[in-house]
Amino acid sequence: MANSILSVSQLNLYVKSQIESDANLQSLFVKGEIFSFHKHFKSGHLYFSLKDETASIKVVMFASSATKLGFMPEDGMSVLVKGNLSVYERDGVYQLYAKDMIPDGVGARQIALEQLKNKLTQEGLFDHAHKKTLPAYPQNIAIITSKSGAAIKDVASVASRRYPLAKLYLFPVSVQGDLAKPSILWAFDKMQSVDIPFDVCILTRGGGSQEDLWVFNDEQIVRKIFQSNIPLVSAIGHEIDTTLCDFVADMRAPTPSAAAELVTPDIMELESSLLGSKNLVFRRLSAQMDKLAFQIKNSTHRANAAGPQMKLERCQNKLDGLKMTADNLFTHSFVEFQSQLDKCALRLDGANPLTVMNKGFAKVTHQGTAVLKTEQIQVGDHLKISLTDGQIDCLTTEIVKDIKR
Amino acid sequence: MTFEEKMKSLELVIKEMENPSISLEDSLEKYTQAVKLIDQCQQQLDQAKQEAAKLYVVEDN
Numbered sequence: 002m003a004n005s006i007l008s009v010s011q012l013n014l015y016v017k018s019q020i021e022s023d024a025n026l027q028s029l030f031v032k033g034e035i036f037s038f039h040k041h042f043k044s045g046h047l048y049f050s051l052k053d054e055t056a057s058i059k060v061v062m063f064a065s066s067a068t069k070l071g072f073m074p075e076d077g078m079s080v081l082v083k084g085n086l087s088v089y090e091r092d093g094v095y096q097l098y099a100k101d102m103i104p105d106g107v108g109a110r111q112i113a114l115e116q117l118k119n120k121l122t123q124e125g126l127f128d129h130a131h132k133k134t135l136p137a138y139p140q141n142i143a144i145i146t147s148k149s150g151a152a153i154k155d156v157a158s159v160a161s162r163r164y165p166l167a168k169l170y171l172f173p174v175s176v177q178g179d180l181a182k183p184s185i186l187w188a189f190d191k192m193q194s195v196d197i198p199f200d201v202c203i204l205t206r207g208g209g210s211q212e213d214l215w216v217f218n219d220e221q222i223v224r225k226i227f228q229s230n231i232p233l234v235s236a237i238g239h240e241i242d243t244t245l246c247d248f249v250a251d252m253r254a255p256t257p258s259a260a261a262e263l264v265t266p267d268i269m270e271l272e273s274s275l276l277g278s279k280n281l282v283f284r285r286l287s288a289q290m291d292k293l294a295f296q297i298k299n300s301t302h303r304a305n306a307a308g309p310q311m312k313l314e315r316c317q318n319k320l321d322g323l324k325m326t327a328d329n330l331f332t333h334s335f336v337e338f339q340s341q342l343d344k345c346a347l348r349l350d351g352a353n354p355l356t357v358m359n360k361g362f363a364k365v366t367h368q369g370t371a372v373l374k375t376e377q378i379q380v381g382d383h384l385k386i387s388l389t390d391g392q393i394d395c396l397t398t399e400i401v402k403d404i405k406r
Numbered sequence: 407m408t409f410e411e412k413m414k415s416l417e418l419v420i421k422e423m424e425n426p427s428i429s430l431e432d433s434l435e436k437y438t439q440a441v442k443l444i445d446q447c448q449q450q451l452d453q454a455k456q457e458a459a460k461l462y463v464v465e466d467n
Contacts, residue, residue, distance in 0.1 A: 138410035148463070161459035166409050166450065169461045187466075195464060268451055275444050275451075278416060282440040285423045289433050 010090065017088035020095060026086040031058070031097060032105055035078045040067075047074065051082065051097070059096035060084070066100050071220045072113030074102065081105040107211075114218055118245060121220070126227045126249050133232040133251045139200035139264055141168050143231065145188045148173035152205045152236075152257035159261035164268060170197065176206035181216040189225045201264045202229070204246060205236040205257045217244035226250065236260035358389050375402050409450050416443045 007015070020026055033051030040047050045064030050057045060082060074080060084099040104113040121127060142160060146152045148171065157169055172188035175181045185204075192199060204226070206214070216222065217237045223245045226233055235250035236257050247253045254260035305311055358364070364387040365372040372378060378397055386393040407415070419440045423433055 136410070138408075138413055140408055140410065143464075157459070157461050161461075165454040165457065165459045167459050169459055171461060171463045173463060173465065191464060191466070268455065272448065272451060275448055278420060279441065279444050282420060282423055282437050282444075285420075286433055286437045289428075289430060293430055 009093070013088060013090040013093050016093075016095070017090060020086055020088055029082075029084060029086060029097070031082045031084070033058075033080070033082070035074050035080060036076050038074055038076050047099075049074065049076075051080070059089075059094060060099050061096055062099040062102065070102060072104060072116045075112070078112055079105040079109045110215075114245070117218070117220055118248070121223060121245065121249070126223065131227070133230075135232050135234070135252060135264055136200040138266060139164075139167055141170060141197050141199045142264060143170050143172060143192050143199045143202040145172045145174055145185065145192075145202065145204045146206055146257070147176045150176065150207055152207050155257040156203055156205065156261040159258045160265050163262065164265035166268075167265060170199070177209060177213040177216065182219055182222065185216065185222050186225055189222075189229055192231065193229070199231045202231045202233045203236065203257075203260045203264060204233060204250070205254075205260055206238065207257065208239045208242070211242070214238045214242055214244055217246040220245075222246060223249045234260045234263050358387075363388050375400055407446075409447060412443050412447050412450075416440060416447070419443065 031051060033053050035049050036052055036057070038047070038049040045067055047060075047062040047064075047067050049060050051060055052058075062084075080102050081104075082097060082099045083101040084097050086095060087098055088095045104110045125131065144153060144156055146156070153171055160167055160169055172191060174184040174188050176185075192202060204217075206217075214237055217235075226246060226249045232251045234252045234254055235244075235247045236254040236259060237244050237246055240255035243253075252263055254263050366385045366387070367378060367382055370377070372384060378384065378400060380397050380400060382397045384395045384397060386395055419436050422428065423436045423440070428436070
């Protein structure tokens with residue numbers, strides 16, 4: 002190629018092919034600060050420059066890669082760009098063709114997090130309308146956390162003490178480092194595929210640096226939680242650490258123990274509430290019986306006033322009256338009868354022969370026949386004279402007839 | 407019936423008992439049902455208290 006005359010196009014093409022054939026320039030990681038950021042509104046391609054203290058380079062990110070970004074780059078943001086170097090032949094400039102980009106440094110990461118949070122908020126992932134209610138009495142509780150951490154011990158001990166009826170299922174995952182994301186995603190898939198009807202899920206890990214907790218801001222994990230139909234309680238890090246998982250969770254707890262408390266009813270409270278229910282139903286039933294008893298009493302009263310009972314009472318009264326009249330009549334007639342009897346007795350007394358005999362009269366019989374006339378008797382007849390206290394046997398010596406008779 | 411189902415039926419039974427137009431026969435029946443459910447729940451709690459909640463580990467086969 003030496004000494005030959007090239008066209009501009011030929012030169013640029015040559016440089017391009019030289020650069021593209023250099024393996025060292027085809028899979029690059031370049032670190033720098035973004036400036037002159039521009040997003041082509043129609044195509045969605047991103048155009049910007051990266052710089053450090055002394056140099057800069059142009060960067061292009063095509064829309065196909067740009068849409069996969071978890072954040073929106075902006076001027077001043079430090080980023081780590083993955084891509085390859087090539088030449089834009091028209092202008093004769095070499096530039097970085099970015100395939101992926103991640104925020105670099107705490108500041109940039111924070112900005113990226115804010116952006117992701119805004120994006121997901123706008124999509125409605127954190128809306129209260131989507132929050133699921135925790136079950137009152139969970140039978141199967143899924144716990145996604147590290148197998149070896151303190152979190153699982155805390156959750157198991159609190160849940161077991163409060164609600165020993167529950168079955169706890171640990172999905173052991175890495176909670177930090179490179180394996181964290183795939184293992185947490187695995188846990189959510191497994192939770193759906195395993196044949197256990199989970200009532201609630203606890204996603205937890207103990208405290209750690211922001212770096213340690215970073216995986217819980219991962220967009221894919223957040224979306225996974227959002228898609229899950231199992232109510233989820235998050236307890237990630239300390240109370241001051243809030244991750245996007247906490248935002249998308251149906252409920253957030255400050256510590257693993259608090260999460261266990263949130264998802265389980267307390268057995269002591271349950272027992273007292275059962276007792277309360279027993280009292281309640283008893284009181285309810287007795288109140289109803291009391292009310293009915295009162296109604297019965299009331300109705301009886303009214304029924305009696307209008308019904309046969311009253312008629313019966315009236316009959317009874319009438320009967321009583323009649324009876325009294327009858328008694329009166331009877332008493333009256335008895336008295337009458339008595340007085341008549343007394344009169345008779347008096348008259349009878351007058352007729353009593355003994356009364357006459359008491360006055361000195363005696364009864365004279367001859368051979369059992371009362372002697373009334375002198376002609377019944379002849380001298381020599383034995384006559385019997387009956388007195389009140391005995392008889393006298395007499396011999397007739399003389400008979401004198403009254404002349405008058 | 408699970409504990410939850412029992413608690414749910416209990417709530418329902420109590421609600422029915424609170425209906426002011428319930429007949430005495432129904433009320434008695436509901437009362438019997440409620441007491442039975444309460445006793446069963448209590449029994450289940452007593453049983454569970456004897457043993458700690460079980461912890462299983464779910465892993466890929």
